[in-house]
Amino acid sequence: MNEQFQQALSVIETLKRHGHEAYFVGGAVRDYLLQRPIGDIDIATSAHPQEVMSIFPKTVPVGIAHGTVMVIERGVSYEVTTFRKEGRYEDYRRPKDVTFVSSLYEDLQRRDFTMNAIAMNEHGDIIDPFGGTEALKQRIIETVGDAAERFNEDALRMMRALRFVSQLGFSLSTKTKQAIIQYGHLLQHIAVERIAVEFEKLLLGPFMSKAIDLLIETNLFCYLPELATKKKELAQLATYSIVPTHRTEAWARFAFVVHFHQKELKKWKLPNHFIRDILICLKALEHIRSLSDWTIDTLYEYGSYIPHIERIRAALDHDEPHVHLLLKQWEALPIHNRKELAINGNDLLILFERKAGPWLAEMIENIERAVLHREVENEKEKLKEWAVCNQRRENNC
Numbered sequence: 040m041n042e043q044f045q046q047a048l049s050v051i052e053t054l055k056r057h058g059h060e061a062y063f064v065g066g067a068v069r070d071y072l073l074q075r076p077i078g079d080i081d082i083a084t085s086a087h088p089q090e091v092m093s094i095f096p097k098t099v100p101v102g103i104a105h106g107t108v109m110v111i112e113r114g115v116s117y118e119v120t121t122f123r124k125e126g127r128y129e130d131y132r133r134p135k136d137v138t139f140v141s142s143l144y145e146d147l148q149r150r151d152f153t154m155n156a157i158a159m160n161e162h163g164d165i166i167d168p169f170g171g172t173e174a175l176k177q178r179i180i181e182t183v184g185d186a187a188e189r190f191n192e193d194a195l196r197m198m199r200a201l202r203f204v205s206q207l208g209f210s211l212s213t214k215t216k217q218a219i220i221q222y223g224h225l226l227q228h229i230a231v232e233r234i235a236v237e238f239e240k241l242l243l244g245p246f247m248s249k250a251i252d253l254l255i256e257t258n259l260f261c262y263l264p265e266l267a268t269k270k271k272e273l274a275q276l277a278t279y280s281i282v283p284t285h286r287t288e289a290w291a292r293f294a295f296v297v298h299f300h301q302k303e304l305k306k307w308k309l310p311n312h313f314i315r316d317i318l319i320c321l322k323a324l325e326h327i328r329s330l331s332d333w334t335i336d337t338l339y340e341y342g343s344y345i346p347h348i349e350r351i352r353a354a355l356d357h358d359e360p361h362v363h364l365l366l367k368q369w370e371a372l373p374i375h376n377r378k379e380l381a382i383n384g385n386d387l388l389i390l391f392e393r394k395a396g397p398w399l400a401e402m403i404e405n406i407e408r409a410v411l412h413r414e415v416e417n418e419k420e421k422l423k424e425w426a427v428c429n430q431r432r433e434n435n436c
């Protein structure tokens with residue numbers, strides 16, 4: 040067992056001391072067996088949420104209705120969920136009610152894929168009733184039980200299957216793939232926000248190309264917002280192999296390739312501030328590609344977005360990103376934003392003894408460009424002198 044699990048052992052041991060069963064489950068066990076870095080550790084237990092809350096001093100009731108309590112031990116949080124099976128599924132979505140059950144087996148049975156239905160006890164023994172370890176060995180994604188039934192229960196699982204393809208590079212089992220082809224349309228019943236979470240993970244995965252090819256092959260893309268008419272563009276996206284390092288980069292590259300603008304991004308219900316970031320990247324990409332390269336002006340204008348934009352540019356051009364070099368060039372600029380100018384609007388109002396008006400914004404912009412291009416030093420007196428000369432020049436023509 041690795042250090043993270045060792046640390047989490049105390050949660051399992053405490054639950055057991057109180058007479059309950061408790062196991063590590065889900066993605067952490069899967070990733071541990073794959074020798075990948077593990078994310079959050081989830082624990083399944085026979086204890087009911089109220090019992091979990093009374094046993095541990097620090098807890099947060101994050102999802103009591105679904106049996107989940109967050110336990111915080113030595114600053115690390117663990118999701119502790121009561122063994123459960125899910126109630127009746129309505130409209131192909133996650134059920135509203137769940138029933139607590141007494142056996143680990145039933146809890147594992149309600150999970151989506153065999154590789155995600157493996158438990159590990161406090162000794163590191165693996166409990167694997169559905170053949171998850173074999174699936175990991177074969178690098179296969181396979182539903183627990185009948186694929187058609189499981190996708191009818193919760194259609195989001197089809198998107199999850201493809202995001203795991205992107206993250207792990209695994210293949211879909213024949214039955215799982217066939218069921219996605221047959222029931223892909225059920226994705227229409229799923230909240231866009233839930234789809235977007237999985238799609239984002241797909242865009243960020245090292246095997247994105249493989250997942251996008253499958254999105255196309257299974258026709259699942261037809262049921263993603265605004266993508267039904269974008270088969271050709273998606274196929275293009277699958278040709279890019281650079282793995283994005285950030286969600287802004289992932290979405291912006293995707294949006295650039297499939298020609299998504301604000302309207303389409305809004306359909307994905309992404310947060311407004313995030314859409315704004317993506318749109319800045321899109322504008323910058325158009326701009327830089329139209330100039331064939333970065334310039335002093337574009338470095339200045341896109342400042343903190345440079346790493347994202349450069350990595351997307353490189354991916355699109357099948358080129359190496361020059362992030363480090365560009366950041367050095369950016370650092371060497373005489374100013375990095377307007378606030379760094381040694382003169383402000385007030386200074387100019389006094390200097391020219393004029394009332395504020397459109398002339399002022401224009402003047403500041405001119406000064407900003409002149410400083411940026413080193414036509415004048417960023418020093419108050421020099422800028423005043425330059426502004427007066429500039430004004431005279433403008434008046435003369």
Ligand code: ATP
Pocket residue numbers: 064065066067078079081149150151152155156193195196
């Ligand atoms: P990640 O490493 O990305 O967090 P994960 O496998 O832990 O991957 P989560 O979304 O955190 O994925 O879910 C935790 C576990 O809950 C899964 O491993 C799976 O067992 C189960 N699970 C999650 N979503 C579903 C679902 N829609 N249907 C069935 N089981 C699910």
Ligand code: MG
Pocket residue numbers: 065066067078079
């Ligand atoms: Mg997880």
